[in-house]
Amino acid sequence: MQLNKLSFLAIGLLASSSAFASQFGFALSDKTIDLGLENGLSENSKFSLDYLYHTDNGSMADAGLYMTHKEGIHSFSLGGSLVGAWLDNRSNGYALAIGGDYTVQFGHKLSVAMSAQVAPEILSFQKLKGYTKYDIQAQYALMPTLDAFVGYRNVKFKYDNAPNKTFDDSFYVGANFRF
Template sequence: MTRFRVASVFLLSTFALQVNATQVHFGVNNDVVSTALEVPLSKDTNAVLGYIYADEAGHIAQGAIHMSHDVGAHHFEVGAKMDQLWSDYAQNGSAISVGGRYALSMGPSISLHASAYYAPSVLAFSHVDGHYELDSKVQYRLTPNMALHIGYRKIVFEYDNARDFTFEDGVYFGGQFRF
């Protein structure tokens, strides 16, 4: 119990110190809702905690850490992401994916974003034998602290002794808030 309290205080203090640049992301379509909290850890490092719920697929909890680099209008992030799947329609499991995110600023208000993560069988646990996630979106910045986007996301969990499970495959709408 003491470890839990120490860890909770550490996490809360970390988030409190970074509150000026924290971002909240959300996305929704007819069957899926997603949310993520992105916190900068340093100038070139960030952490992301996410949750995705799908009516006919289950739940995914996600945690990622990225190192970033900016070159003009290009923004690159490389890192690792942990996904934990709970589903009534496929075997539960987890995977550690490697990959990253890319953003291209097309001007002061419009940007293109893409991300890709892949977990081979050696980084998949429980019943999962592999995992990949692809995401792309077009974002329009309404204010310096608020943006709206439309995107496409595909999340698949692979199994040795069962059919691969497509958690999500479709278009979504969403937003991003910075505070």
């Protein structure tokens, strides 16, 4: 596994920023590692950073700003993120993705979370002509500051004059730590 300089920079940024985060998470599959930070800016907004490395396909990162709302057992967020993709055997690209997430609590320990991001051609740059990311997780609170989860993620990039690229299509396990 060979990581480029940008990958090391992203990992270092995520590791050094975790002291200021309200939540740090990681997820692993047989070919991916996903590191993420989320920080509440106010009661109704949050900022997120995420880095995803795939052994066969390269790496990607995103930084997002979302408006949030919690109503009973339901939590919603809507916003956008800047996505960068540094793919093996493909052109690098960037996108401004629009999306959000939805979480529903079942009791005080179990929850299901879903998220989606989409960038149409008009918001995709360089050789990219589109981007989609879909994710679903089942989470269990092991303690007040630690959730374990299993999930499924699908990430695709659409290219101009090249076949589309499925960056990740896998199940994973992970944990979220709240500070």
